[in-house]
Ligand SMILES: Nc1ncnc2c1ncn2[C@@H]1O[C@H](COP(=O)(O)OP(=O)(O)OP(=O)(O)O)[C@@H](O)[C@H]1O
């Protein structure tokens with residue numbers, strides 16, 4: 199299918215679900231891209247995974263009660279995020295074990311709950327792998343509103359999140375409420391996951407959080423650039439993925455994630471400074487950056503002009 | 511008024527006594543070295559001074575008032591491994607992150623903040639590298655970033671945890687001179703270190719710690735071998751004692 203055909207379908211009133219799905223997919227991947235930067239930089243991918251699984255029982259309950267899946271998922275996800283943050287204060291059991299316990303437990307609960315609903319097999323597949331049909335209008339506003347709130351909070355607390363990411367000990371000594379900042383971040387991750395479930399599905403949603411941010415990290419050493427690139431990569435992957443999925447009749451969540459994965463691989467190979475191939479090409483031409491482990495003062499003299507521009 | 515006063519401080523960690531009856535004070539113009547073996551409680555003492563750990567008994571006064579986190583009189587330089595060095599951030603922004611608490615919620619750094627960062631970078635001779643990502647710095651340069659981050663608050667008291675560990679002689683010298691001149695400018699500086707030579711050389715006073723304060727005095731007054739064997743639990747023939755006698 200050509201791109202023009204895709205555009206025509208997008209504008210076709212009989213296919214009204216298509217632009218809606220596109221809007222939700224793009225909005226949620228933008229939000230996931232931004233929030234995912236913290237997840238990648240703090241190495242908390244496992245928490246994203248836990249939360250993604252934990253929203254499942256909430257969705258199941260909402261499905262059984264015919265309520266909003268997004269709200270149901272959000273309640274369950276936030277509850278789990280809080281439990282993880284609180285249990286993780288007890289250092290006797292490590293954070294990843296706690297997450298492991300909740301992750302599987304919550305998913306098991308979801309499966310038991312949803313098995314009580316008649317005709318659950320079809321819906322189960324929809325939860326797990328995502329779908330572009332059957333999105334209520336209400337969800338469109340919910341995703342848009344939640345997305346704006348999440349981005350607003352990120353903007354407001356960015357400086358604090360960065361400080362905690364950089365150095366928890368120093369952040370505590372500066373009087374930052376490290377525990378509460380952790381909780382807010384966990385909740386933001388949860389909400390980003392929840393609003394993405396609809397199109398991507400429960401199993402693949404982690405990819406939307408991690409892959410664009412990880413690709414962006416490969417492309418830049420500047421946090422500000424990374425936090426702009428990640429949502430762009432996410433949004434573009436969602437658009438291209440939906441187009442491909444519509445053209446070739448492939449599962450939408452899987453296709454979007456595959457596009458994002460391709461972007462990541464491309465970045466890994468040809469990123470301007472750190473790409474695998476880039477380094478190989480550059481070495482013979484003698485442009486390899488000078489070894490940074492040399493003694494301090496000499497290097498300062500040798501490089502009065504630092505080529506890399508400011509971070510953020 | 512003393513810059514810092516620790517009085518009869520007891521700290522337990524994990525149900526075990528770590529510090530007992532610590533009495534210690536620090537005045538402006540002093541550069542005090544805190545020495546002791548691994549596990550002596552040096553880091554714990556610094557954290558207790560910063561009110562980052564719960565204390566069992568005793569008190570810590572910072573410029574006459576009880577210590578609490580977020581007081582900008584104190585600058586803290588934690589051990590180097592506490593910092594996420596692979597974070598995509600430039601030297602100047604890493605230094606600015608030290609002012610996050612002072613700035614407060616929803617405020618962005620302004621001219622005053624950038625000037626403070628610029629001054630701090632000047633003092634540690636990192637101005638040239640201010641735009642470089644922190645991940646591309648050597649160990650000595652990293653240590654200087656952490657010192658600059660503490661200085662960016664223009665603190666009157668500076669606490670440093672093992673600032674010399676793993677540094678080459680020129681960088682040690684640069685930092686040692688910096689701490690000396692800070693003390694000369696009426697700052698109070700307290701640093702832990704395993705580097706006896708540097709400590710004896712640069713510090714105005716040494717405190718020997720091993721769970722409690724074993725000795726506290728000018729380097730020249732700590733010649734008694736027993737103090738050192740008691741603190742470090744080494745034998746009479748240890749090279750450590752030769753080092754002490756030589757200095
Ligand atoms: N979180 C903790 N829980 C229980 N015990 C702890 C904890 N942290 C430290 N300790 C114990 O407290 C004692 C003092 O530790 P501390 O880190 O203050 O020593 P240090 O003098 O800084 O040692 P080093 O020279 O190795 O840095 C050690 O015996 C250590 O085992």
Ligand SMILES: [Mg+2]
Pocket residue numbers: 552553554671
């Ligand atoms: Mg220590």
